[in-house]
Amino acid sequence: MLVSERKPWEEILxxxxxxxxxxxxxxxxxxxxxxxxxxxGLVEAKTKLQEAGKQVTGAVLxxxxxxxxxxxxxxxxxxxxxxxxxxxxxxxxxxGVQVVGAMxxxxxxxxxxxxxxxxxxxxxPGAERCAQCGECRLGVTGGICPVTNxxxxxxxxxxxxxxxxxxxxxxxxxxxxxxxxxRLKRLGRLEDMKGIRPARDHxxxxxxxxxRKTIYWALENVE
Amino acid sequence: xxxxxxxxxGRFVLTSEIGPPKGVLLDEMFAEIEPxxxxxxxxxxTDNQSSVMRLGSLxxxxxxxxxxxxxxxxxxxxxRNRLALQSDILSAYVLGVENVLCITGDHNVLGDHPxxxxxxxxxxxxxxKTVRGLTRGRDMVGNELEGSPExxxxxxxxxxxxxxxxxxxxxxxxxxxxxxxxxxxxxxDVGQFERFMSQVERLKRPVMAGIVFLKSAGMARFMNxxxxxxxxxxxxxxxxxxxSKEDRPKKSVEITARIIRxxxxxxxxxHLMPLGWDRYVPDVLKEADLR
Ligand code: SF4
Ligand code: SF4
Numbered sequence: 001m002l003v004s005e006r007k008p009w010e011e012i013l014x015x016x017x018x019x020x021x022x023x024x025x026x027x028x029x030x031x032x033x034x035x036x037x038x039x040x041g042l043v044e045a046k047t048k049l050q051e052a053g054k055q056v057t058g059a060v061l062x063x064x065x066x067x068x069x070x071x072x073x074x075x076x077x078x079x080x081x082x083x084x085x086x087x088x089x090x091x092x093x094x095x096g097v098q099v100v101g102a103m104x105x106x107x108x109x110x111x112x113x114x115x116x117x118x119x120x121x122x123x124x125p126g127a128e129r130c131a132q133c134g135e136c137r138l139g140v141t142g143g144i145c146p147v148t149n150x151x152x153x154x155x156x157x158x159x160x161x162x163x164x165x166x167x168x169x170x171x172x173x174x175x176x177x178x179x180x181x182x183r184l185k186r187l188g189r190l191e192d193m194k195g196i197r198p199a200r201d202h203x204x205x206x207x208x209x210x211x212r213k214t215i216y217w218a219l220e221n222v223e
Numbered sequence: 224x225x226x227x228x229x230x231x232x233g234r235f236v237l238t239s240e241i242g243p244p245k246g247v248l249l250d251e252m253f254a255e256i257e258p259x260x261x262x263x264x265x266x267x268x269t270d271n272q273s274s275v276m277r278l279g280s281l282x283x284x285x286x287x288x289x290x291x292x293x294x295x296x297x298x299x300x301x302x303r304n305r306l307a308l309q310s311d312i313l314s315a316y317v318l319g320v321e322n323v324l325c326i327t328g329d330h331n332v333l334g335d336h337p338x339x340x341x342x343x344x345x346x347x348x349x350x351x352k353t354v355r356g357l358t359r360g361r362d363m364v365g366n367e368l369e370g371s372p373e374x375x376x377x378x379x380x381x382x383x384x385x386x387x388x389x390x391x392x393x394x395x396x397x398x399x400x401x402x403x404x405x406x407x408x409x410x411x412d413v414g415q416f417e418r419f420m421s422q423v424e425r426l427k428r429p430v431m432a433g434i435v436f437l438k439s440a441g442m443a444r445f446m447n448x449x450x451x452x453x454x455x456x457x458x459x460x461x462x463x464x465x466x467s468k469e470d471r472p473k474k475s476v477e478i479t480a481r482i483i484r485x486x487x488x489x490x491x492x493x494h495l496m497p498l499g500w501d502r503y504v505p506d507v508l509k510e511a512d513l514r
Contacts, residue, residue, distance in 0.1 A: 199344070
Protein backbone atom coordinates (compact mmCIF):
# COMPACT_ATOMS: atom_id res chain seq x y z
CA MET A 1 0.00 0.00 0.00
CA LEU A 2 1.38 3.36 -1.05
CA VAL A 3 0.14 5.71 1.60
CA SER A 4 -0.60 9.22 0.43
CA GLU A 5 -2.26 12.34 1.72
CA ARG A 6 -3.94 15.20 -0.07
CA LYS A 7 -1.83 18.25 -0.80
CA PRO A 8 -3.47 21.42 0.48
CA TRP A 9 -5.98 22.55 -2.19
CA GLU A 10 -4.40 26.00 -2.13
CA GLU A 11 -1.10 24.48 -3.29
CA ILE A 12 -2.82 22.36 -5.94
CA LEU A 13 -4.80 25.27 -7.37
CA UNK A 14 -1.73 27.48 -7.33
CA UNK A 15 0.23 24.89 -9.27
CA UNK A 16 -2.37 25.01 -12.03
CA UNK A 17 -1.66 28.68 -12.65
CA UNK A 18 -3.57 30.07 -15.59
CA UNK A 19 -4.28 26.69 -17.09
CA UNK A 20 -8.04 26.34 -16.94
CA UNK A 21 -9.08 23.15 -18.72
CA UNK A 22 -8.35 20.34 -16.33
CA UNK A 23 -8.81 16.62 -16.82
CA UNK A 24 -8.98 14.69 -13.57
CA UNK A 25 -7.80 11.12 -13.02
CA UNK A 26 -8.26 9.36 -9.72
CA UNK A 27 -6.90 6.03 -8.54
CA UNK A 28 -9.21 3.44 -7.09
CA UNK A 29 -6.42 1.46 -5.45
CA UNK A 30 -4.29 2.52 -2.49
CA UNK A 31 -5.39 6.12 -2.98
CA UNK A 32 -8.99 5.08 -2.47
CA UNK A 33 -8.08 3.31 0.75
CA UNK A 34 -6.17 6.40 1.91
CA UNK A 35 -9.08 8.62 0.96
CA UNK A 36 -6.84 10.59 -1.35
CA UNK A 37 -8.28 9.18 -4.56
CA UNK A 38 -11.24 6.97 -5.38
CA UNK A 39 -14.65 8.19 -6.38
CA UNK A 40 -14.91 10.54 -3.42
CA GLY A 41 -11.65 12.17 -4.37
CA LEU A 42 -12.86 12.57 -7.91
CA VAL A 43 -16.02 14.32 -6.78
CA GLU A 44 -14.05 16.50 -4.36
CA ALA A 45 -11.59 17.49 -7.05
CA LYS A 46 -14.34 18.35 -9.50
CA THR A 47 -16.08 20.55 -6.94
CA LYS A 48 -12.88 22.30 -5.86
CA LEU A 49 -11.82 22.95 -9.43
CA GLN A 50 -15.19 24.26 -10.46
CA GLU A 51 -15.37 26.47 -7.39
CA ALA A 52 -12.04 27.93 -8.44
CA GLY A 53 -13.47 28.74 -11.87
CA LYS A 54 -11.74 25.89 -13.70
CA GLN A 55 -13.36 23.81 -16.39
CA VAL A 56 -13.30 20.08 -15.75
CA THR A 57 -12.95 18.54 -19.20
CA GLY A 58 -13.32 15.02 -17.95
CA ALA A 59 -12.99 12.92 -14.82
CA VAL A 60 -12.14 9.27 -14.73
CA LEU A 61 -11.61 6.72 -12.01
CA UNK A 62 -9.08 3.97 -12.76
CA UNK A 63 -8.30 1.11 -10.48
CA UNK A 64 -5.38 0.84 -10.42
CA UNK A 65 -3.20 3.61 -11.85
CA UNK A 66 -0.15 1.42 -11.36
CA UNK A 67 -1.59 -0.97 -13.93
CA UNK A 68 -0.38 0.53 -17.18
CA UNK A 69 -2.58 -1.55 -19.48
CA UNK A 70 -5.69 -0.63 -17.55
CA UNK A 71 -4.75 3.06 -17.59
CA UNK A 72 -4.21 2.88 -21.35
CA UNK A 73 -7.60 1.28 -21.97
CA UNK A 74 -9.50 3.67 -19.70
CA UNK A 75 -7.78 6.83 -20.88
CA UNK A 76 -8.11 5.74 -24.51
CA UNK A 77 -11.82 6.46 -24.29
CA UNK A 78 -11.21 10.09 -23.53
CA UNK A 79 -8.84 11.11 -26.29
CA UNK A 80 -11.07 13.98 -27.40
CA UNK A 81 -11.50 15.34 -23.90
CA UNK A 82 -7.77 15.04 -23.29
CA UNK A 83 -7.01 16.92 -26.48
CA UNK A 84 -9.12 19.75 -25.16
CA UNK A 85 -7.31 19.89 -21.81
CA UNK A 86 -4.39 21.96 -20.55
CA UNK A 87 -3.29 19.50 -17.96
CA UNK A 88 -4.19 16.39 -16.03
CA UNK A 89 -4.62 16.47 -12.29
CA UNK A 90 -3.90 13.05 -10.84
CA UNK A 91 -5.12 11.83 -7.46
CA UNK A 92 -2.78 8.99 -6.61
CA UNK A 93 0.66 8.07 -5.40
CA UNK A 94 3.72 9.25 -7.34
CA UNK A 95 3.72 6.10 -9.45
CA GLY A 96 0.21 6.77 -10.72
CA VAL A 97 1.05 10.34 -11.66
CA GLN A 98 4.11 9.19 -13.59
CA VAL A 99 2.18 6.47 -15.39
CA VAL A 100 -0.41 9.00 -16.57
CA GLY A 101 2.39 11.41 -17.53
CA ALA A 102 4.03 8.75 -19.66
CA MET A 103 0.72 8.02 -21.36
CA UNK A 104 -0.50 11.49 -22.38
CA UNK A 105 1.30 14.41 -23.96
CA UNK A 106 0.06 16.81 -21.31
CA UNK A 107 1.55 18.16 -18.09
CA UNK A 108 0.48 16.07 -15.11
CA UNK A 109 0.13 17.55 -11.66
CA UNK A 110 -0.04 15.51 -8.46
CA UNK A 111 -2.88 16.19 -6.04
CA UNK A 112 -1.33 14.01 -3.36
CA UNK A 113 1.94 13.61 -1.50
CA UNK A 114 3.19 10.06 -1.24
CA UNK A 115 4.34 9.39 2.31
CA UNK A 116 5.44 5.82 2.66
CA UNK A 117 4.85 2.32 1.51
CA UNK A 118 2.77 0.28 3.91
CA UNK A 119 3.78 -3.27 3.06
CA UNK A 120 2.11 -3.93 -0.30
CA UNK A 121 3.92 -2.42 -3.25
CA UNK A 122 1.04 -2.08 -5.70
CA UNK A 123 1.11 -3.50 -9.19
CA UNK A 124 4.54 -2.14 -10.07
CA PRO A 125 4.46 -1.27 -13.75
CA GLY A 126 8.17 -0.92 -14.43
CA ALA A 127 10.16 2.23 -14.71
CA GLU A 128 7.98 4.72 -12.86
CA ARG A 129 9.16 4.72 -9.31
CA CYS A 130 8.23 6.75 -6.29
CA ALA A 131 10.47 7.00 -3.22
CA GLN A 132 7.64 8.35 -1.07
CA CYS A 133 9.42 11.63 -0.45
CA GLY A 134 6.30 13.16 1.12
CA GLU A 135 6.46 16.29 -1.03
CA CYS A 136 5.46 15.33 -4.54
CA ARG A 137 7.00 17.68 -7.09
CA LEU A 138 5.98 15.92 -10.30
CA GLY A 139 3.98 19.00 -11.32
CA VAL A 140 7.15 20.95 -12.10
CA THR A 141 9.24 18.08 -13.41
CA GLY A 142 7.15 17.05 -16.38
CA GLY A 143 5.62 14.15 -14.47
CA ILE A 144 9.00 12.42 -14.14
CA CYS A 145 10.28 11.92 -10.61
CA PRO A 146 13.69 13.53 -10.01
CA VAL A 147 14.10 11.67 -6.73
CA THR A 148 14.02 8.23 -8.31
CA ASN A 149 15.15 9.01 -11.86
CA UNK A 150 18.22 11.07 -11.01
CA UNK A 151 20.88 8.90 -9.43
CA UNK A 152 21.95 11.75 -7.16
CA UNK A 153 18.37 12.82 -6.43
CA UNK A 154 19.18 16.33 -7.67
CA UNK A 155 16.35 18.85 -7.68
CA UNK A 156 17.81 21.74 -9.68
CA UNK A 157 18.80 20.22 -12.99
CA UNK A 158 21.39 17.83 -14.39
CA UNK A 159 24.90 17.37 -13.01
CA UNK A 160 27.96 17.70 -15.21
CA UNK A 161 28.16 13.95 -15.71
CA UNK A 162 25.10 13.70 -17.90
CA UNK A 163 26.36 12.35 -21.22
CA UNK A 164 24.35 11.90 -24.42
CA UNK A 165 21.20 11.54 -22.40
CA UNK A 166 22.70 8.90 -20.16
CA UNK A 167 23.71 8.98 -16.50
CA UNK A 168 27.35 9.14 -15.47
CA UNK A 169 27.01 5.96 -13.40
CA UNK A 170 25.88 3.75 -16.24
CA UNK A 171 25.81 4.29 -20.00
CA UNK A 172 22.69 2.11 -20.12
CA UNK A 173 20.75 4.26 -17.68
CA UNK A 174 18.85 7.31 -18.88
CA UNK A 175 19.77 10.58 -17.18
CA UNK A 176 16.66 11.49 -15.24
CA UNK A 177 17.20 15.20 -15.78
CA UNK A 178 17.52 14.77 -19.54
CA UNK A 179 14.19 12.91 -19.51
CA UNK A 180 12.68 15.77 -17.52
CA UNK A 181 14.22 18.39 -19.81
CA UNK A 182 13.03 16.65 -22.98
CA ARG A 183 9.52 16.17 -21.61
CA LEU A 184 9.23 19.78 -20.40
CA LYS A 185 10.52 20.99 -23.73
CA ARG A 186 7.92 18.92 -25.57
CA LEU A 187 5.20 20.26 -23.29
CA GLY A 188 6.40 23.82 -23.81
CA ARG A 189 7.05 24.21 -20.11
CA LEU A 190 10.79 24.71 -19.85
CA GLU A 191 10.13 27.61 -17.49
CA ASP A 192 9.40 24.91 -14.91
CA MET A 193 13.16 24.30 -14.73
CA LYS A 194 13.72 27.86 -13.56
CA GLY A 195 13.53 29.11 -10.02
CA ILE A 196 15.68 27.54 -7.31
CA ARG A 197 14.08 24.57 -5.61
CA PRO A 198 14.77 24.34 -1.90
CA ALA A 199 16.45 21.35 -0.31
CA ARG A 200 14.27 18.39 0.56
CA ASP A 201 12.70 17.97 3.96
CA HIS A 202 13.77 14.50 5.01
CA UNK A 203 11.50 14.57 8.04
CA UNK A 204 8.67 13.99 5.63
CA UNK A 205 9.95 10.50 4.96
CA UNK A 206 9.02 9.35 8.44
CA UNK A 207 5.40 8.26 8.61
CA UNK A 208 3.47 10.80 10.67
CA UNK A 209 2.50 9.48 14.15
CA UNK A 210 -1.19 9.07 13.43
CA UNK A 211 -0.40 7.01 10.33
CA ARG A 212 2.05 4.90 12.28
CA LYS A 213 -0.65 4.13 14.81
CA THR A 214 -3.05 2.96 12.13
CA ILE A 215 -0.50 0.47 10.88
CA TYR A 216 0.09 -0.92 14.36
CA TRP A 217 -3.62 -0.99 15.00
CA ALA A 218 -4.20 -3.02 11.86
CA LEU A 219 -1.52 -5.49 12.84
CA GLU A 220 -2.79 -5.83 16.37
CA ASN A 221 -6.26 -6.44 15.08
CA VAL A 222 -5.13 -9.46 13.13
CA GLU A 223 -4.22 -11.37 16.28
CA UNK B 224 42.68 37.19 -1.27
CA UNK B 225 39.36 36.59 -2.96
CA UNK B 226 39.31 35.87 -6.68
CA UNK B 227 36.53 38.42 -6.93
CA UNK B 228 39.05 41.19 -6.27
CA UNK B 229 41.23 40.03 -9.16
CA UNK B 230 38.31 39.88 -11.58
CA UNK B 231 37.25 43.34 -10.47
CA UNK B 232 40.73 44.64 -11.18
CA GLY B 233 40.28 43.34 -14.69
CA ARG B 234 43.08 40.83 -14.33
CA PHE B 235 43.06 37.71 -16.51
CA VAL B 236 42.91 35.20 -13.68
CA LEU B 237 44.96 31.99 -13.74
CA THR B 238 44.32 29.08 -11.44
CA SER B 239 45.53 25.53 -11.26
CA GLU B 240 44.52 22.45 -9.38
CA ILE B 241 46.01 19.86 -7.05
CA GLY B 242 44.65 16.58 -5.71
CA PRO B 243 45.63 15.75 -2.11
CA PRO B 244 47.51 12.45 -1.72
CA LYS B 245 45.96 9.17 -0.75
CA GLY B 246 47.69 9.05 2.57
CA VAL B 247 49.52 11.54 4.72
CA LEU B 248 52.79 12.17 2.91
CA LEU B 249 52.74 15.64 1.46
CA ASP B 250 56.23 16.03 -0.01
CA GLU B 251 55.33 14.88 -3.49
CA MET B 252 52.40 17.25 -3.62
CA PHE B 253 54.55 20.16 -2.49
CA ALA B 254 57.14 19.34 -5.12
CA GLU B 255 54.40 19.14 -7.74
CA ILE B 256 53.07 22.62 -7.08
CA GLU B 257 56.42 24.31 -6.52
CA PRO B 258 56.68 25.41 -10.18
CA UNK B 259 53.30 27.14 -9.85
CA UNK B 260 54.55 29.61 -7.29
CA UNK B 261 54.18 33.13 -8.60
CA UNK B 262 52.79 31.80 -11.85
CA UNK B 263 49.13 31.27 -11.00
CA UNK B 264 46.81 33.36 -8.85
CA UNK B 265 45.26 30.51 -6.91
CA UNK B 266 45.18 26.73 -6.60
CA UNK B 267 42.05 24.62 -6.38
CA UNK B 268 42.26 21.70 -3.98
CA THR B 269 39.99 18.86 -5.05
CA ASP B 270 37.58 17.12 -2.70
CA ASN B 271 37.91 13.32 -2.91
CA GLN B 272 38.24 13.81 -6.64
CA SER B 273 36.59 11.19 -8.84
CA SER B 274 35.09 9.76 -5.64
CA VAL B 275 38.48 8.36 -4.63
CA MET B 276 39.11 8.65 -0.88
CA ARG B 277 42.05 10.93 -0.11
CA LEU B 278 43.37 13.42 2.36
CA GLY B 279 40.85 16.22 2.87
CA SER B 280 40.63 19.30 0.74
CA LEU B 281 40.24 21.62 3.70
CA UNK B 282 43.45 20.89 5.65
CA UNK B 283 45.41 20.96 2.40
CA UNK B 284 43.92 24.38 1.60
CA UNK B 285 45.07 25.57 4.98
CA UNK B 286 48.59 24.23 4.49
CA UNK B 287 48.83 25.79 1.02
CA UNK B 288 47.79 29.11 2.47
CA UNK B 289 50.56 28.86 5.07
CA UNK B 290 52.99 28.22 2.23
CA UNK B 291 52.00 31.39 0.45
CA UNK B 292 49.48 30.09 -2.07
CA UNK B 293 45.88 31.20 -2.40
CA UNK B 294 43.71 28.12 -2.11
CA UNK B 295 40.29 27.52 -3.62
CA UNK B 296 38.39 25.03 -1.48
CA UNK B 297 36.48 22.59 -3.67
CA UNK B 298 33.53 21.17 -1.83
CA UNK B 299 31.19 18.52 -3.19
CA UNK B 300 27.72 17.39 -2.12
CA UNK B 301 28.57 13.70 -2.28
CA UNK B 302 30.04 13.04 1.16
CA ARG B 303 28.43 15.39 3.64
CA ASN B 304 24.91 16.25 4.65
CA ARG B 305 23.84 19.84 5.19
CA LEU B 306 25.11 19.97 8.76
CA ALA B 307 28.59 18.85 7.78
CA LEU B 308 28.68 21.05 4.67
CA GLN B 309 27.82 24.19 6.60
CA SER B 310 30.17 23.29 9.41
CA ASP B 311 33.05 22.69 6.99
CA ILE B 312 32.37 26.00 5.27
CA LEU B 313 32.63 27.80 8.61
CA SER B 314 35.78 25.82 9.42
CA ALA B 315 37.27 26.84 6.08
CA TYR B 316 36.84 30.47 6.94
CA VAL B 317 38.57 30.24 10.30
CA LEU B 318 41.40 28.33 8.61
CA GLY B 319 41.99 31.27 6.30
CA VAL B 320 40.26 30.00 3.17
CA GLU B 321 38.53 32.74 1.19
CA ASN B 322 37.43 31.02 -2.02
CA VAL B 323 35.06 28.08 -2.30
CA LEU B 324 34.04 26.19 -5.38
CA CYS B 325 30.73 24.38 -4.93
CA ILE B 326 30.19 21.23 -6.99
CA THR B 327 27.77 18.32 -7.05
CA GLY B 328 30.59 15.76 -7.12
CA ASP B 329 30.94 12.55 -9.09
CA HIS B 330 28.81 9.66 -8.01
CA ASN B 331 30.30 7.20 -5.50
CA VAL B 332 30.14 4.24 -7.86
CA LEU B 333 32.76 5.87 -10.09
CA GLY B 334 35.38 5.85 -7.35
CA ASP B 335 37.23 3.43 -5.12
CA HIS B 336 34.46 3.00 -2.54
CA PRO B 337 31.51 2.14 -4.77
CA UNK B 338 29.75 0.49 -1.80
CA UNK B 339 29.50 3.76 0.09
CA UNK B 340 26.30 5.66 0.76
CA UNK B 341 25.82 8.59 -1.61
CA UNK B 342 24.76 11.63 0.40
CA UNK B 343 23.71 14.41 -2.00
CA UNK B 344 21.59 15.94 0.73
CA UNK B 345 21.96 19.25 -1.11
CA UNK B 346 22.60 19.81 -4.78
CA UNK B 347 25.13 22.32 -6.06
CA UNK B 348 22.56 25.09 -6.45
CA UNK B 349 21.30 24.63 -2.92
CA UNK B 350 24.88 24.47 -1.62
CA UNK B 351 25.78 27.77 -3.29
CA LYS B 352 22.67 29.34 -1.83
CA THR B 353 23.59 27.98 1.58
CA VAL B 354 27.13 29.38 1.44
CA ARG B 355 25.73 32.72 0.33
CA GLY B 356 23.39 32.59 3.33
CA LEU B 357 26.28 31.90 5.69
CA THR B 358 28.13 34.93 4.38
CA ARG B 359 25.05 36.94 5.27
CA GLY B 360 25.10 35.63 8.81
CA ARG B 361 22.40 32.96 8.67
CA ASP B 362 22.47 29.19 8.45
CA MET B 363 20.17 27.27 6.11
CA VAL B 364 17.22 27.33 8.44
CA GLY B 365 17.64 30.98 9.32
CA ASN B 366 19.47 30.77 12.63
CA GLU B 367 21.76 33.68 13.26
CA LEU B 368 25.52 33.07 13.29
CA GLU B 369 28.00 34.54 15.72
CA GLY B 370 30.04 36.33 13.13
CA SER B 371 29.72 35.50 9.47
CA PRO B 372 32.36 34.15 7.10
CA GLU B 373 33.33 35.92 3.89
CA UNK B 374 33.92 34.04 0.69
CA UNK B 375 34.16 34.41 -3.02
CA UNK B 376 31.85 31.66 -4.30
CA UNK B 377 32.58 29.81 -7.51
CA UNK B 378 30.68 27.19 -9.46
CA UNK B 379 31.25 24.94 -12.44
CA UNK B 380 29.64 24.52 -15.84
CA UNK B 381 30.18 22.25 -18.81
CA UNK B 382 30.23 24.25 -22.07
CA UNK B 383 30.44 21.09 -24.17
CA UNK B 384 27.31 19.47 -22.80
CA UNK B 385 24.87 18.27 -25.40
CA UNK B 386 22.18 19.52 -25.17
CA UNK B 387 23.57 22.74 -23.73
CA UNK B 388 20.28 24.31 -22.74
CA UNK B 389 19.72 22.46 -19.44
CA UNK B 390 23.34 23.26 -18.42
CA UNK B 391 22.72 26.93 -19.06
CA UNK B 392 19.44 26.88 -17.16
CA UNK B 393 21.31 25.37 -14.23
CA UNK B 394 24.10 27.91 -14.59
CA UNK B 395 21.48 30.64 -14.28
CA UNK B 396 20.19 29.03 -11.11
CA UNK B 397 23.74 28.95 -9.74
CA UNK B 398 24.22 32.62 -10.53
CA UNK B 399 20.88 33.40 -8.93
CA UNK B 400 21.91 31.38 -5.86
CA UNK B 401 25.06 33.45 -5.43
CA UNK B 402 27.84 32.09 -7.63
CA UNK B 403 30.28 34.89 -8.47
CA UNK B 404 32.39 33.15 -11.08
CA UNK B 405 32.34 29.99 -13.16
CA UNK B 406 35.03 27.48 -13.92
CA UNK B 407 34.40 25.23 -16.91
CA UNK B 408 35.01 21.63 -17.82
CA UNK B 409 38.05 21.29 -20.05
CA UNK B 410 37.77 23.02 -23.41
CA UNK B 411 39.47 21.94 -26.66
CA ASP B 412 36.89 23.01 -29.16
CA VAL B 413 37.30 26.76 -29.38
CA GLY B 414 34.31 27.32 -31.66
CA GLN B 415 32.04 25.47 -29.28
CA PHE B 416 33.35 27.54 -26.38
CA GLU B 417 32.73 30.75 -28.26
CA ARG B 418 29.10 29.74 -28.89
CA PHE B 419 28.73 28.93 -25.22
CA MET B 420 30.17 32.27 -24.15
CA SER B 421 27.82 34.18 -26.42
CA GLN B 422 24.89 32.54 -24.62
CA VAL B 423 26.08 33.23 -21.07
CA GLU B 424 27.50 36.72 -21.38
CA ARG B 425 24.19 38.10 -20.17
CA LEU B 426 24.78 36.46 -16.77
CA LYS B 427 27.61 38.92 -16.16
CA ARG B 428 29.76 36.45 -14.27
CA PRO B 429 33.45 35.93 -14.99
CA VAL B 430 34.12 32.62 -16.71
CA MET B 431 37.40 30.72 -16.43
CA ALA B 432 37.96 28.24 -19.23
CA GLY B 433 39.16 24.91 -17.92
CA ILE B 434 41.94 23.03 -19.68
CA VAL B 435 43.28 19.58 -18.91
CA PHE B 436 46.79 18.98 -20.27
CA LEU B 437 46.58 16.32 -22.95
CA LYS B 438 49.40 13.87 -22.35
CA SER B 439 48.89 11.52 -25.27
CA ALA B 440 46.60 10.67 -28.15
CA GLY B 441 45.31 7.71 -26.13
CA MET B 442 44.28 10.00 -23.31
CA ALA B 443 42.49 12.30 -25.74
CA ARG B 444 40.57 9.40 -27.25
CA PHE B 445 39.70 8.09 -23.81
CA MET B 446 38.32 11.48 -22.80
CA ASN B 447 36.28 11.72 -25.96
CA UNK B 448 34.67 8.41 -25.17
CA UNK B 449 34.24 8.68 -21.45
CA UNK B 450 34.07 12.26 -20.25
CA UNK B 451 30.76 14.07 -20.58
CA UNK B 452 30.86 17.04 -22.90
CA UNK B 453 34.54 16.74 -23.83
CA UNK B 454 35.48 16.63 -27.47
CA UNK B 455 39.11 16.74 -28.50
CA UNK B 456 39.14 17.59 -32.22
CA UNK B 457 40.72 15.01 -34.54
CA UNK B 458 43.57 17.23 -35.68
CA UNK B 459 44.76 17.63 -32.09
CA UNK B 460 44.71 13.86 -31.63
CA UNK B 461 46.70 13.46 -34.85
CA UNK B 462 49.19 16.05 -33.69
CA UNK B 463 49.73 14.21 -30.41
CA UNK B 464 50.07 10.89 -32.17
CA UNK B 465 52.65 12.29 -34.59
CA UNK B 466 55.41 12.77 -32.00
CA SER B 467 57.59 10.32 -30.10
CA LYS B 468 56.97 9.63 -26.43
CA GLU B 469 59.82 11.92 -25.34
CA ASP B 470 58.45 14.81 -27.35
CA ARG B 471 54.93 14.54 -26.00
CA PRO B 472 55.32 17.09 -23.18
CA LYS B 473 56.65 19.62 -25.67
CA LYS B 474 53.73 18.95 -27.99
CA SER B 475 51.29 19.12 -25.11
CA VAL B 476 52.67 22.51 -24.06
CA GLU B 477 52.36 23.76 -27.61
CA ILE B 478 48.75 22.60 -27.96
CA THR B 479 47.66 23.87 -24.56
CA ALA B 480 49.25 27.27 -25.12
CA ARG B 481 47.68 27.52 -28.54
CA ILE B 482 44.21 26.81 -27.15
CA ILE B 483 44.70 29.33 -24.35
CA ARG B 484 45.79 31.97 -26.84
CA UNK B 485 42.66 31.51 -28.86
CA UNK B 486 40.37 31.46 -25.82
CA UNK B 487 41.99 34.37 -24.05
CA UNK B 488 39.86 37.12 -25.46
CA UNK B 489 36.59 35.30 -24.91
CA UNK B 490 36.79 34.74 -21.16
CA UNK B 491 38.09 36.21 -17.92
CA UNK B 492 40.58 33.57 -16.91
CA UNK B 493 41.90 30.06 -17.35
CA HIS B 494 41.82 27.13 -14.97
CA LEU B 495 44.69 24.75 -15.68
CA MET B 496 44.44 21.08 -14.82
CA PRO B 497 47.97 19.75 -15.42
CA LEU B 498 47.34 16.33 -13.77
CA GLY B 499 50.87 16.03 -12.48
CA TRP B 500 52.50 17.96 -15.31
CA ASP B 501 52.70 21.10 -13.19
CA ARG B 502 56.34 21.48 -14.17
CA TYR B 503 55.24 22.43 -17.66
CA VAL B 504 52.87 25.16 -16.49
CA PRO B 505 55.46 27.95 -16.72
CA ASP B 506 56.26 26.94 -20.33
CA VAL B 507 52.57 26.91 -21.23
CA LEU B 508 52.00 30.35 -19.77
CA LYS B 509 55.05 31.73 -21.53
CA GLU B 510 54.04 30.31 -24.88
CA ALA B 511 50.52 31.63 -24.33
CA ASP B 512 52.02 35.10 -23.78
CA LEU B 513 50.55 35.23 -20.31
CA ARG B 514 53.16 35.49 -17.54
S1 SF4 C 1 8.42 13.48 -6.13
FE1 SF4 C 1 8.89 11.38 -6.65
S2 SF4 C 1 9.36 10.39 -4.69
FE2 SF4 C 1 8.31 12.31 -4.23
S3 SF4 C 1 6.15 11.68 -3.99
FE3 SF4 C 1 6.44 12.41 -6.14
S4 SF4 C 1 6.92 10.52 -7.29
FE4 SF4 C 1 7.19 10.04 -5.12
S1 SF4 D 1 23.80 12.11 -14.94
FE1 SF4 D 1 21.66 12.74 -14.78
S2 SF4 D 1 20.64 11.09 -13.62
FE2 SF4 D 1 22.82 10.83 -13.37
S3 SF4 D 1 23.26 11.87 -11.47
FE3 SF4 D 1 23.64 13.37 -13.11
S4 SF4 D 1 21.72 14.46 -13.38
FE4 SF4 D 1 21.27 12.65 -12.14
